[in-house]
Amino acid sequence: MKTLGRHFVADLHGCTANLNDPVFLMTALERACEVSGATIVDRSGHHFSPYGVTAVVIIAESHLAAHTWPEFRFVALDVFTCGTTVDPRAAFDLLRNELGASRIEVREFVRGILPDD
Amino acid sequence: MKTLGRHFVADLHGCTANLNDPVFLMTALERACEVSGATIVDRSGHHFSPYGVTAVVIIAESHLAAHTWPEFRFVALDVFTCGTTVDPRAAFDLLRNELGASRIEVREFVRGILPDD
Numbered sequence: 299m300k301t302l303g304r305h306f307v308a309d310l311h312g313c314t315a316n317l318n319d320p321v322f323l324m325t326a327l328e329r330a331c332e333v334s335g336a337t338i339v340d341r342s343g344h345h346f347s348p349y350g351v352t353a354v355v356i357i358a359e360s361h362l363a364a365h366t367w368p369e370f371r372f373v374a375l376d377v378f379t380c381g382t383t384v385d386p387r388a389a390f391d392l393l394r395n396e397l398g399a400s401r402i403e404v405r406e407f408v409r410g411i412l413p414d415d
Numbered sequence: 416m417k418t419l420g421r422h423f424v425a426d427l428h429g430c431t432a433n434l435n436d437p438v439f440l441m442t443a444l445e446r447a448c449e450v451s452g453a454t455i456v457d458r459s460g461h462h463f464s465p466y467g468v469t470a471v472v473i474i475a476e477s478h479l480a481a482h483t484w485p486e487f488r489f490v491a492l493d494v495f496t497c498g499t500t501v502d503p504r505a506a507f508d509l510l511r512n513e514l515g516a517s518r519i520e521v522r523e524f525v526r527g528i529l530p531d532d
Binding site for chain 1: 419420422424426428456457459461463469471473475477478480482484487489491493495497520522524526527528529
């Protein structure tokens with residue numbers, strides 16, 4: 299059986315970081331790419347009025363995405379990586395620490411389970 | 416109980432569409448945004464050599480992302496929308512049809528379940 303990737307879908311509650319700061323959020327995603335060994339190919343950051351930031355980093359191995367709700371101290375975080383050279387858990391662990399989450403609901407999936415043939 | 420969003424995490428196998436065509440893939444995501452009522456704020460598309468396309472559309476209500484493996488006729492699709500005005504199922508249904516998937520593993524999540532207070 300061949301598998302293509304791993305995906306962490308995480309809801310982070312009670313975050314102590316400044317969730318309304320797009321530079322902080324993008325920098326955190328970039329650091330997460332670095333520690334996990336991912337190769338960045340594009341970035342997209344958006345600051346919504348008055349509250350909320352979206353930061354997405356496209357990597358050669360899929361993507362990282364974070365959407366924040368500062369008014370609820372909440373972040374919806376996705377770390378999806380493919381291949382065997384990138385460690386998505388390293389990225390996830392860095393981000394949960396950077397965001398200062400006090401409660402986390404995380405689901406980890408294998409993506410792309412291919413049949414043998 | 417308040418919830419913030421809905422997320423379809425879908426693995427699409429046996430796709431008959433041309434998965435190595437970045438224009439097709441981005442156009443499909445844009446159409447999915449249209450039918451679901453989402454507002455596009457940015458796009459990022461990448462064509463990897465020799466095979467594979469990534470298309471991500473950032474919407475005001477979160478994001479849509481598709482990563483393709485043409486050599487396996489496989490697409491990893493995410494449709495994540497927030498708020499009550501966007502219907503992620505409409506986007507997902509359009510994309511599964513456009514991609515011509517013959518087998519789908521889909522998980523649907525509620526994101527951002529906030530405690531009452």
